[in-house]
Amino acid sequence: MTDVGAMYIGAGLAAIGIGLAALGVGNVFGSFLEGALRNPGAADGQQGRLFIGFAGAELLGLIAFVVAILILFVVKG
Amino acid sequence: MSAGAINPMEQFEVGKLIKFDLLGYDLSFTNSALFMFVVAGLLFVFMLGGMKRSLIPGKWQLMAEGAVGFIDSMVTNSIGKGGKKFAPYIFSLFFFILFANLVGILPLAVVPGLHTFAVTSHITVTAVLAFFSFGIVLFVGLFKHGFKFFGLFVPHGAPLWLMPVIIPVEFISFMVRPFSLGLRLFVAMTAGHILLEVFGSFAVQGLNAGATGSPIGFGVWIASMAMIIGVSALELLVCAIQAYVFALLTSLYLHDAVHLH
Numbered sequence: 607m608t609d610v611g612a613m614y615i616g617a618g619l620a621a622i623g624i625g626l627a628a629l630g631v632g633n634v635f636g637s638f639l640e641g642a643l644r645n646p647g648a649a650d651g652q653q654g655r656l657f658i659g660f661a662g663a664e665l666l667g668l669i670a671f672v673v674a675i676l677i678l679f680v681v682k683g
Numbered sequence: 684m685s686a687g688a689i690n691p692m693e694q695f696e697v698g699k700l701i702k703f704d705l706l707g708y709d710l711s712f713t714n715s716a717l718f719m720f721v722v723a724g725l726l727f728v729f730m731l732g733g734m735k736r737s738l739i740p741g742k743w744q745l746m747a748e749g750a751v752g753f754i755d756s757m758v759t760n761s762i763g764k765g766g767k768k769f770a771p772y773i774f775s776l777f778f779f780i781l782f783a784n785l786v787g788i789l790p791l792a793v794v795p796g797l798h799t800f801a802v803t804s805h806i807t808v809t810a811v812l813a814f815f816s817f818g819i820v821l822f823v824g825l826f827k828h829g830f831k832f833f834g835l836f837v838p839h840g841a842p843l844w845l846m847p848v849i850i851p852v853e854f855i856s857f858m859v860r861p862f863s864l865g866l867r868l869f870v871a872m873t874a875g876h877i878l879l880e881v882f883g884s885f886a887v888q889g890l891n892a893g894a895t896g897s898p899i900g901f902g903v904w905i906a907s908m909a910m911i912i913g914v915s916a917l918e919l920l921v922c923a924i925q926a927y928v929f930a931l932l933t934s935l936y937l938h939d940a941v942h943l944h
Contacts, residue, residue: 668870
C-alpha cells in the first residue's frame with residue numbers, strides 16, 4: 607500500500623466519527639421531542655438547553671471532519 | 684472544470700483586490716474584507732430601515748423589532764439580572780454571523796465573475812469573534828469579582844479531596860471555550876460549502892457526460908440537482924442554527940462571568 611492510499615484510508619476512517627455524531631445529534635433531538643410531547647408546556651423553556659446539547663454533540667462530529675481534512679490536505683503523503 | 688478533477692477548496696481562496704503594504708506587513712484589501720463590509724452594510728441598512736419609530740410599525744420596523752426582541756429575550760433568559768447591557772454585543776454578533784452565513788450561500792455565482800465569499804468559513808474570522816467573546820467574559824468576570832472569579836473552577840458541593848482532579852478539568856474546559864466556539868462555526872460552514880461544491884461538480888460532469896452520449900449522465904445530473912436543493916435547504920437551517928448557538932453560548936459564558944454559577 608502506498609502512503610497516499612494509506613492517507614485516504616485514514617481520512618475515510620476519520621469520517622466514521624461524523625456518523626457517530628449524527629447518532630448523538632439524533633439522540634438529543636429525539637429525547638427532547640419525547641419529553642416535549644409528554645409535557646408540552648415545559649418544552650419552550652428548555653429550548654436553550656436543547657441547543658447546548660446539540661452544539662456539544664455536533665462539535666465532536668465537526669472535529670472528526672477537521673481530522674479528515676487535516677489528513678487529506680495538510681499531511682504530505 | 685475538467686472531468687474528474689473536483690477542487691472543493693478553490694472557493695475559499697482569499698485574493699487580494701487592492702494591494703497594500705505597510706512597513707513589511709501585508710494589509711491588502713481582500714475579497715474576505717470586501718464581503719465583511721458587504722455584510723456590515725446589509726446589517727446597517729436592515730437596522731436603518733427599521734428604526735423609524737413610527738407608532739404603527741410597518742413591515743420593516745416589525746422585522747427589526749422582532750429581531751431586537753428575540754435577542755433581548757435570549758439575553759434575559761440566559762444571563763438573567765444585569766444581562767441587558769450585553770444585548771448590543773450579542774445582537775451584533777448574532778446578526779453579523781447570520782448575515783455572513785446567508786451572504787455566503789447566495790447562489791450569485793450564476794452571474795459570471797460574481798462569486799460570494801463566505802466570510803465565516805475562515806477560522807481567522809470566527810476565531811477573532813470567539814476571542815472577542817472570551818475576552819469580554821474574562822474582562823467582565825475579573826472586573827466584577829476580582830480574584831473571586833477563579834471560584835468558577837470550583838463547583839458547589841464537590842468534596843474537598845476531589846479538588847486536585849476537578850480544578851484542572853474545569854480549567855481546561857474553560858480554556859477550550861473560545862476554540863470550540865470558533866471551530867464549530869468555521870467547520871460547519873466549510874463542510875456545507877464543500878458539500879454544495881461537490882454536488883455542483885457532479886451535476887456539471889453528469890450533464891457533460893450525458894451530452895456526449897453516456898447513458899447514465901442525465902440520471903447523475905438530475906440526482907445531483909435534487910441533492911443540491913436538499914442540501915441548500917439544510918444549509919439555510921445550519922446558517923441560522925450556528926449563529927444562534929454562537930450567540931447562545933456567548934451569553935451563557937457571560938452568565939458565568941456575571942453571576943459565578
